[in-house]
Amino acid sequence: MASKADLVRAQSWACDLSDAEVERASRGFSERSFAAGTYICHRGDRLDHWTGVISGLIKISVISRAGKAMTFAGAGAGSWFGEGSVLKGEPRKYDVVAIRDTRLAMLNKTTFDWLSENSLAFNRFLVRHLNERMGQFIGTIEFDRILKPQDRVARSLSWFFNPFLSPDMAGHLEITQEELGLLAGVSRQIVNKSLQALQAQGMVEVSHGRIVVLDLEGLTRYES
DNA sequence: TCATTAAATTGTT
DNA sequence: AACAATTTAATGA
Incomplete structure:
Protein backbone atom coordinates (compact mmCIF):
# COMPACT_ATOMS: atom_id res chain seq x y z
CA MET A 1 0.00 0.00 0.00
CA PHE A 122 8.17 24.33 -5.52
CA ASN A 123 8.46 27.88 -6.81
CA ARG A 124 10.72 26.79 -9.62
CA PHE A 125 8.07 24.31 -10.60
CA LEU A 126 5.31 26.93 -10.47
CA VAL A 127 7.18 29.34 -12.69
CA ARG A 128 7.90 26.65 -15.22
CA HIS A 129 4.33 25.43 -15.01
CA LEU A 130 2.84 28.89 -15.59
CA ASN A 131 5.27 29.54 -18.40
CA GLU A 132 4.40 26.31 -20.15
CA ARG A 133 0.71 27.03 -19.78
CA MET A 134 1.23 30.52 -21.17
CA GLY A 135 2.97 29.05 -24.19
CA GLN A 136 0.02 26.83 -24.81
CA PHE A 137 -2.42 29.72 -24.64
CA ILE A 138 -0.31 31.85 -26.98
CA GLY A 139 -0.54 28.90 -29.33
CA THR A 140 -4.33 29.02 -29.19
CA ILE A 141 -4.33 32.56 -30.57
CA GLU A 142 -2.44 31.46 -33.66
CA PHE A 143 -4.76 28.51 -33.67
CA ASP A 144 -7.87 30.70 -33.74
CA ARG A 145 -6.70 33.07 -36.41
CA ILE A 146 -4.62 31.04 -38.81
CA LEU A 147 -5.12 27.32 -38.60
CA LYS A 148 -7.58 25.23 -40.55
CA PRO A 149 -10.07 22.91 -38.87
CA GLN A 150 -8.00 19.75 -39.17
CA ASP A 151 -4.96 21.57 -37.81
CA ARG A 152 -6.98 22.56 -34.78
CA VAL A 153 -7.98 18.99 -34.16
CA ALA A 154 -4.36 17.85 -34.38
CA ARG A 155 -3.10 20.52 -32.01
CA SER A 156 -5.97 20.11 -29.56
CA LEU A 157 -4.98 16.49 -29.33
CA SER A 158 -1.35 17.36 -28.74
CA TRP A 159 -2.24 19.54 -25.75
CA PHE A 160 -3.18 16.49 -23.75
CA PHE A 161 0.33 15.17 -24.19
CA ASN A 162 2.45 18.15 -23.19
CA PRO A 163 5.19 16.27 -21.32
CA PHE A 164 5.57 18.99 -18.72
CA LEU A 165 1.92 19.85 -18.11
CA SER A 166 0.62 16.27 -18.33
CA PRO A 167 3.60 14.07 -17.47
CA ASP A 168 1.60 10.96 -16.61
CA MET A 169 -0.27 10.58 -19.89
CA ALA A 170 0.29 7.26 -21.57
CA GLY A 171 0.35 7.38 -25.34
CA HIS A 172 -3.40 7.26 -25.69
CA LEU A 173 -6.54 9.19 -24.84
CA GLU A 174 -10.07 8.05 -24.10
CA ILE A 175 -12.27 10.78 -25.48
CA THR A 176 -15.26 10.93 -27.80
CA GLN A 177 -15.08 12.77 -31.08
CA GLU A 178 -17.83 15.05 -29.80
CA GLU A 179 -15.77 16.13 -26.77
CA LEU A 180 -12.73 16.67 -28.94
CA GLY A 181 -14.88 18.84 -31.20
CA LEU A 182 -15.95 21.01 -28.27
CA LEU A 183 -12.33 21.48 -27.30
CA ALA A 184 -11.07 22.23 -30.82
CA GLY A 185 -14.04 24.44 -31.64
CA VAL A 186 -15.08 22.39 -34.67
CA SER A 187 -18.04 20.18 -35.46
CA ARG A 188 -18.09 16.48 -34.71
CA GLN A 189 -18.08 15.80 -38.45
CA ILE A 190 -14.86 17.74 -38.92
CA VAL A 191 -13.29 15.83 -36.05
CA ASN A 192 -14.32 12.58 -37.65
CA LYS A 193 -12.83 13.47 -41.05
CA SER A 194 -9.72 14.96 -39.50
CA LEU A 195 -9.00 11.91 -37.41
CA GLN A 196 -9.37 9.71 -40.46
CA ALA A 197 -6.90 11.91 -42.32
CA LEU A 198 -4.45 11.92 -39.41
CA GLN A 199 -4.73 8.17 -39.19
CA ALA A 200 -4.03 7.82 -42.91
CA GLN A 201 -0.88 9.86 -42.32
CA GLY A 202 0.15 7.47 -39.56
CA MET A 203 0.04 10.09 -36.79
CA VAL A 204 -2.75 8.55 -34.74
CA GLU A 205 -4.68 5.33 -34.44
CA VAL A 206 -8.39 5.74 -33.77
CA SER A 207 -10.79 3.21 -32.35
CA HIS A 208 -14.07 3.37 -30.49
CA GLY A 209 -13.80 6.13 -27.91
CA ARG A 210 -10.04 5.97 -27.97
CA ILE A 211 -7.19 7.69 -29.78
CA VAL A 212 -3.61 6.42 -29.77
CA VAL A 213 -0.97 9.03 -30.55
CA LEU A 214 1.86 7.74 -32.70
CA ASP A 215 3.60 10.98 -33.66
CA LEU A 216 3.26 13.62 -30.95
CA GLU A 217 5.90 15.88 -32.45
CA GLY A 218 4.01 15.87 -35.74
CA LEU A 219 0.70 16.72 -34.10
CA THR A 220 2.20 19.54 -32.08
CA ARG A 221 3.33 21.42 -35.17
CA TYR A 222 0.71 20.10 -37.55
CA GLU A 223 -0.28 22.41 -40.36
CA SER A 224 -1.88 21.10 -43.51
C1' DT B 1 -19.86 -18.29 -21.57
C1' DC B 2 -23.14 -16.89 -24.89
C1' DA B 3 -27.16 -14.43 -26.77
C1' DT B 4 -30.10 -10.46 -26.50
C1' DT B 5 -30.88 -5.74 -25.88
C1' DA B 6 -30.03 -0.92 -24.83
C1' DA B 7 -27.01 2.88 -24.97
C1' DA B 8 -23.14 5.28 -26.66
C1' DT B 9 -20.28 6.50 -30.38
C1' DT B 10 -18.93 6.72 -35.04
C1' DG B 11 -19.61 7.35 -40.07
C1' DT B 12 -22.23 9.49 -43.78
C1' DT B 13 -25.38 12.56 -46.10
C1' DA C 1 -29.13 18.24 -38.14
C1' DA C 2 -30.72 13.69 -39.16
C1' DC C 3 -30.02 8.93 -39.99
C1' DA C 4 -27.65 4.48 -40.35
C1' DA C 5 -23.97 1.51 -38.88
C1' DT C 6 -20.96 -0.07 -35.44
C1' DT C 7 -19.08 -0.92 -30.77
C1' DT C 8 -19.54 -1.43 -26.04
C1' DA C 9 -21.88 -2.46 -21.67
C1' DA C 10 -25.48 -4.66 -19.20
C1' DT C 11 -28.54 -8.38 -18.47
C1' DG C 12 -30.08 -12.90 -17.89
C1' DA C 13 -30.22 -17.69 -19.36
Whole structure:
Protein backbone atom coordinates (compact mmCIF):
# COMPACT_ATOMS: atom_id res chain seq x y z
CA MET A 1 0.00 0.00 0.00
CA ALA A 2 1.44 3.33 -1.06
CA SER A 3 1.71 5.90 1.69
CA LYS A 4 0.46 9.43 1.21
CA ALA A 5 4.05 10.65 1.07
CA ASP A 6 4.71 8.26 -1.81
CA LEU A 7 1.70 9.66 -3.65
CA VAL A 8 2.97 13.18 -3.13
CA ARG A 9 6.45 12.20 -4.24
CA ALA A 10 4.96 10.80 -7.44
CA GLN A 11 3.65 14.22 -8.46
CA SER A 12 5.65 16.22 -10.95
CA TRP A 13 5.97 19.23 -8.64
CA ALA A 14 7.37 17.17 -5.77
CA CYS A 15 10.39 15.49 -7.29
CA ASP A 16 12.84 18.18 -6.11
CA LEU A 17 11.23 18.77 -2.72
CA SER A 18 13.10 17.92 0.46
CA ASP A 19 11.82 15.12 2.71
CA ALA A 20 10.53 17.70 5.18
CA GLU A 21 8.67 19.55 2.43
CA VAL A 22 7.13 16.33 1.15
CA GLU A 23 6.06 15.50 4.69
CA ARG A 24 4.44 18.92 5.03
CA ALA A 25 2.72 18.54 1.66
CA SER A 26 1.39 15.11 2.62
CA ARG A 27 -0.62 16.60 5.45
CA GLY A 28 -2.59 18.84 3.09
CA PHE A 29 -2.97 16.21 0.41
CA SER A 30 -6.15 14.27 -0.30
CA GLU A 31 -7.87 12.31 -3.03
CA ARG A 32 -11.36 12.25 -4.46
CA SER A 33 -13.11 10.31 -7.20
CA PHE A 34 -15.63 11.63 -9.71
CA ALA A 35 -17.87 9.65 -12.05
CA ALA A 36 -17.89 10.48 -15.75
CA GLY A 37 -20.13 13.44 -16.53
CA THR A 38 -20.20 14.93 -13.02
CA TYR A 39 -19.12 18.42 -12.06
CA ILE A 40 -15.95 18.76 -10.03
CA CYS A 41 -16.72 22.40 -9.42
CA HIS A 42 -19.01 25.04 -10.82
CA ARG A 43 -18.16 28.55 -11.84
CA GLY A 44 -18.43 30.72 -8.76
CA ASP A 45 -17.59 27.96 -6.30
CA ARG A 46 -14.95 28.56 -3.72
CA LEU A 47 -12.72 25.56 -3.97
CA ASP A 48 -9.61 26.18 -1.93
CA HIS A 49 -7.54 23.42 -3.42
CA TRP A 50 -4.91 23.08 -6.05
CA THR A 51 -6.03 20.11 -8.08
CA GLY A 52 -4.28 17.39 -10.05
CA VAL A 53 -5.54 14.55 -12.23
CA ILE A 54 -4.28 11.17 -11.08
CA SER A 55 -6.27 9.19 -13.61
CA GLY A 56 -9.11 9.91 -15.99
CA LEU A 57 -9.87 13.08 -17.89
CA ILE A 58 -11.39 16.47 -17.11
CA LYS A 59 -12.32 19.58 -19.04
CA ILE A 60 -12.44 23.22 -18.09
CA SER A 61 -15.44 24.88 -19.65
CA VAL A 62 -18.32 27.31 -19.31
CA ILE A 63 -21.89 27.37 -20.52
CA SER A 64 -22.96 30.73 -21.91
CA ARG A 65 -26.22 32.36 -20.96
CA ALA A 66 -27.56 31.22 -24.33
CA GLY A 67 -26.77 27.65 -23.37
CA LYS A 68 -23.78 27.20 -25.67
CA ALA A 69 -21.03 24.97 -24.32
CA MET A 70 -17.50 26.27 -24.59
CA THR A 71 -14.49 24.19 -23.65
CA PHE A 72 -11.23 25.98 -22.87
CA ALA A 73 -8.96 23.14 -22.02
CA GLY A 74 -8.78 19.48 -21.26
CA ALA A 75 -6.44 17.81 -18.81
CA GLY A 76 -5.33 14.25 -18.33
CA ALA A 77 -3.14 12.28 -15.95
CA GLY A 78 -0.44 14.26 -14.19
CA SER A 79 -1.96 17.64 -14.99
CA TRP A 80 -2.41 20.21 -12.21
CA PHE A 81 -4.71 23.21 -12.46
CA GLY A 82 -6.58 25.84 -10.47
CA GLU A 83 -3.50 27.58 -9.03
CA GLY A 84 -4.92 30.88 -10.24
CA SER A 85 -7.97 30.69 -8.01
CA VAL A 86 -5.92 29.40 -5.07
CA LEU A 87 -3.24 32.08 -5.36
CA LYS A 88 -5.76 34.88 -5.53
CA GLY A 89 -8.27 33.34 -3.12
CA GLU A 90 -10.95 33.96 -5.72
CA PRO A 91 -13.98 31.92 -6.74
CA ARG A 92 -13.52 29.63 -9.72
CA LYS A 93 -14.07 31.33 -13.02
CA TYR A 94 -14.87 28.13 -14.90
CA ASP A 95 -16.72 24.87 -14.59
CA VAL A 96 -14.65 21.73 -14.22
CA VAL A 97 -16.28 18.53 -15.44
CA ALA A 98 -15.10 14.92 -15.41
CA ILE A 99 -15.17 13.55 -18.97
CA ARG A 100 -14.25 10.07 -17.80
CA ASP A 101 -14.30 8.45 -14.38
CA THR A 102 -11.59 10.46 -12.72
CA ARG A 103 -9.44 10.32 -9.62
CA LEU A 104 -8.23 13.70 -8.41
CA ALA A 105 -5.51 14.74 -6.02
CA MET A 106 -6.05 17.90 -4.02
CA LEU A 107 -3.69 20.11 -2.09
CA ASN A 108 -5.37 22.53 0.28
CA LYS A 109 -4.70 26.25 0.15
CA THR A 110 -2.86 26.37 3.47
CA THR A 111 -0.37 23.82 2.26
CA PHE A 112 -0.10 25.37 -1.18
CA ASP A 113 0.67 28.75 0.38
CA TRP A 114 3.18 27.21 2.77
CA LEU A 115 5.04 25.54 -0.09
CA SER A 116 5.11 28.68 -2.19
CA GLU A 117 6.52 30.63 0.76
CA ASN A 118 9.03 28.06 1.93
CA SER A 119 10.14 25.87 -0.92
CA LEU A 120 12.43 27.10 -3.66
CA ALA A 121 11.93 23.88 -5.60
CA PHE A 122 8.17 24.33 -5.52
CA ASN A 123 8.46 27.88 -6.81
CA ARG A 124 10.72 26.79 -9.62
CA PHE A 125 8.07 24.31 -10.60
CA LEU A 126 5.31 26.93 -10.47
CA VAL A 127 7.18 29.34 -12.69
CA ARG A 128 7.90 26.65 -15.22
CA HIS A 129 4.33 25.43 -15.01
CA LEU A 130 2.84 28.89 -15.59
CA ASN A 131 5.27 29.54 -18.40
CA GLU A 132 4.40 26.31 -20.15
CA ARG A 133 0.71 27.03 -19.78
CA MET A 134 1.23 30.52 -21.17
CA GLY A 135 2.97 29.05 -24.19
CA GLN A 136 0.02 26.83 -24.81
CA PHE A 137 -2.42 29.72 -24.64
CA ILE A 138 -0.31 31.85 -26.98
CA GLY A 139 -0.54 28.90 -29.33
CA THR A 140 -4.33 29.02 -29.19
CA ILE A 141 -4.33 32.56 -30.57
CA GLU A 142 -2.44 31.46 -33.66
CA PHE A 143 -4.76 28.51 -33.67
CA ASP A 144 -7.87 30.70 -33.74
CA ARG A 145 -6.70 33.07 -36.41
CA ILE A 146 -4.62 31.04 -38.81
CA LEU A 147 -5.12 27.32 -38.60
CA LYS A 148 -7.58 25.23 -40.55
CA PRO A 149 -10.07 22.91 -38.87
CA GLN A 150 -8.00 19.75 -39.17
CA ASP A 151 -4.96 21.57 -37.81
CA ARG A 152 -6.98 22.56 -34.78
CA VAL A 153 -7.98 18.99 -34.16
CA ALA A 154 -4.36 17.85 -34.38
CA ARG A 155 -3.10 20.52 -32.01
CA SER A 156 -5.97 20.11 -29.56
CA LEU A 157 -4.98 16.49 -29.33
CA SER A 158 -1.35 17.36 -28.74
CA TRP A 159 -2.24 19.54 -25.75
CA PHE A 160 -3.18 16.49 -23.75
CA PHE A 161 0.33 15.17 -24.19
CA ASN A 162 2.45 18.15 -23.19
CA PRO A 163 5.19 16.27 -21.32
CA PHE A 164 5.57 18.99 -18.72
CA LEU A 165 1.92 19.85 -18.11
CA SER A 166 0.62 16.27 -18.33
CA PRO A 167 3.60 14.07 -17.47
CA ASP A 168 1.60 10.96 -16.61
CA MET A 169 -0.27 10.58 -19.89
CA ALA A 170 0.29 7.26 -21.57
CA GLY A 171 0.35 7.38 -25.34
CA HIS A 172 -3.40 7.26 -25.69
CA LEU A 173 -6.54 9.19 -24.84
CA GLU A 174 -10.07 8.05 -24.10
CA ILE A 175 -12.27 10.78 -25.48
CA THR A 176 -15.26 10.93 -27.80
CA GLN A 177 -15.08 12.77 -31.08
CA GLU A 178 -17.83 15.05 -29.80
CA GLU A 179 -15.77 16.13 -26.77
CA LEU A 180 -12.73 16.67 -28.94
CA GLY A 181 -14.88 18.84 -31.20
CA LEU A 182 -15.95 21.01 -28.27
CA LEU A 183 -12.33 21.48 -27.30
CA ALA A 184 -11.07 22.23 -30.82
CA GLY A 185 -14.04 24.44 -31.64
CA VAL A 186 -15.08 22.39 -34.67
CA SER A 187 -18.04 20.18 -35.46
CA ARG A 188 -18.09 16.48 -34.71
CA GLN A 189 -18.08 15.80 -38.45
CA ILE A 190 -14.86 17.74 -38.92
CA VAL A 191 -13.29 15.83 -36.05
CA ASN A 192 -14.32 12.58 -37.65
CA LYS A 193 -12.83 13.47 -41.05
CA SER A 194 -9.72 14.96 -39.50
CA LEU A 195 -9.00 11.91 -37.41
CA GLN A 196 -9.37 9.71 -40.46
CA ALA A 197 -6.90 11.91 -42.32
CA LEU A 198 -4.45 11.92 -39.41
CA GLN A 199 -4.73 8.17 -39.19
CA ALA A 200 -4.03 7.82 -42.91
CA GLN A 201 -0.88 9.86 -42.32
CA GLY A 202 0.15 7.47 -39.56
CA MET A 203 0.04 10.09 -36.79
CA VAL A 204 -2.75 8.55 -34.74
CA GLU A 205 -4.68 5.33 -34.44
CA VAL A 206 -8.39 5.74 -33.77
CA SER A 207 -10.79 3.21 -32.35
CA HIS A 208 -14.07 3.37 -30.49
CA GLY A 209 -13.80 6.13 -27.91
CA ARG A 210 -10.04 5.97 -27.97
CA ILE A 211 -7.19 7.69 -29.78
CA VAL A 212 -3.61 6.42 -29.77
CA VAL A 213 -0.97 9.03 -30.55
CA LEU A 214 1.86 7.74 -32.70
CA ASP A 215 3.60 10.98 -33.66
CA LEU A 216 3.26 13.62 -30.95
CA GLU A 217 5.90 15.88 -32.45
CA GLY A 218 4.01 15.87 -35.74
CA LEU A 219 0.70 16.72 -34.10
CA THR A 220 2.20 19.54 -32.08
CA ARG A 221 3.33 21.42 -35.17
CA TYR A 222 0.71 20.10 -37.55
CA GLU A 223 -0.28 22.41 -40.36
CA SER A 224 -1.88 21.10 -43.51
C1' DT B 1 -19.86 -18.29 -21.57
C1' DC B 2 -23.14 -16.89 -24.89
C1' DA B 3 -27.16 -14.43 -26.77
C1' DT B 4 -30.10 -10.46 -26.50
C1' DT B 5 -30.88 -5.74 -25.88
C1' DA B 6 -30.03 -0.92 -24.83
C1' DA B 7 -27.01 2.88 -24.97
C1' DA B 8 -23.14 5.28 -26.66
C1' DT B 9 -20.28 6.50 -30.38
C1' DT B 10 -18.93 6.72 -35.04
C1' DG B 11 -19.61 7.35 -40.07
C1' DT B 12 -22.23 9.49 -43.78
C1' DT B 13 -25.38 12.56 -46.10
C1' DA C 1 -29.13 18.24 -38.14
C1' DA C 2 -30.72 13.69 -39.16
C1' DC C 3 -30.02 8.93 -39.99
C1' DA C 4 -27.65 4.48 -40.35
C1' DA C 5 -23.97 1.51 -38.88
C1' DT C 6 -20.96 -0.07 -35.44
C1' DT C 7 -19.08 -0.92 -30.77
C1' DT C 8 -19.54 -1.43 -26.04
C1' DA C 9 -21.88 -2.46 -21.67
C1' DA C 10 -25.48 -4.66 -19.20
C1' DT C 11 -28.54 -8.38 -18.47
C1' DG C 12 -30.08 -12.90 -17.89
C1' DA C 13 -30.22 -17.69 -19.36
